[in-house]
Each structure stands twice: as structure tokens, then as C-alpha cells.
Amino acid sequence: MADYQNPPVEDPSASTQMFRAFVDEPQPKPATAVSEGSRTGMITIGVIIALVVVAAVVYLAVK
Template sequence: MAHNPQAPQNKPQVDPAGSTQMFQAFVDEEPPSAARKDSGNGRTLMIGVAAVAAVAVVALVLLFAL
């Protein structure tokens, strides 16, 4: 029988570059934005409160200036 190098072998298939393993690790990794989502809510609330306070101060200054 002739030797066929493209025939399936009884050896485990190993990715020589490791790209499959690296891609799988990337897919399994949690996205950075999801990890920081909880800490961003407090910051967003503080920015909103500061914006409302700034508008109130400007409104009071305009009210008493006129």
C-alpha cells in the first residue's frame, strides 16, 4: 500500500502556531467594559449631580444679577 501523508493519522492535531488556543482564551475572557460597568455607575451619578448643581448655581446667579 502506498504512503499517503494527507491521510488521517492517529496523532492528536496540534496547532503549530497556537492561534486556536489564543483565540479560545480571547473568547473566554470577560470584556473589560463589563468588568468596569459597576464602578462607572457611581461616577455617572456624581457627574449628573454636579451638572444639576452647576445649573442651579448659574440660575441663582442670573436671577440675582438681574
């Protein structure tokens, strides 16, 4: 039977050590970093494709 009246005494330094180990851990670099140039190019291509699709829909609606 468990004794719930007397909780176990925890070591307060253990959580501090775990926190420091977490903070001091080196952060991994992103695996695939997208450069600003290619991101801008992808946005431009997306806008052009969207405009072509809208123009095609308008053309078919008017026809």
C-alpha cells in the first residue's frame, strides 16, 4: 500500500542541473535553409501562376 501522507523528498538541485543541461545544449541548425533569393523567386512564380489561372477563368467565363 502506498503512503500518500509523506511525499518523497525531491532533490531541488536535480531539476536545476537538468535545466542547465538543456539550456547549454547546442541548437541544431536547420537541415534545409532556404535563401532569400530562392524564396522570392518561388513567390514570384506562384503569383504568375495565380494570375494565369485567374485570366483563364475570366476568359472562359466571358467566352
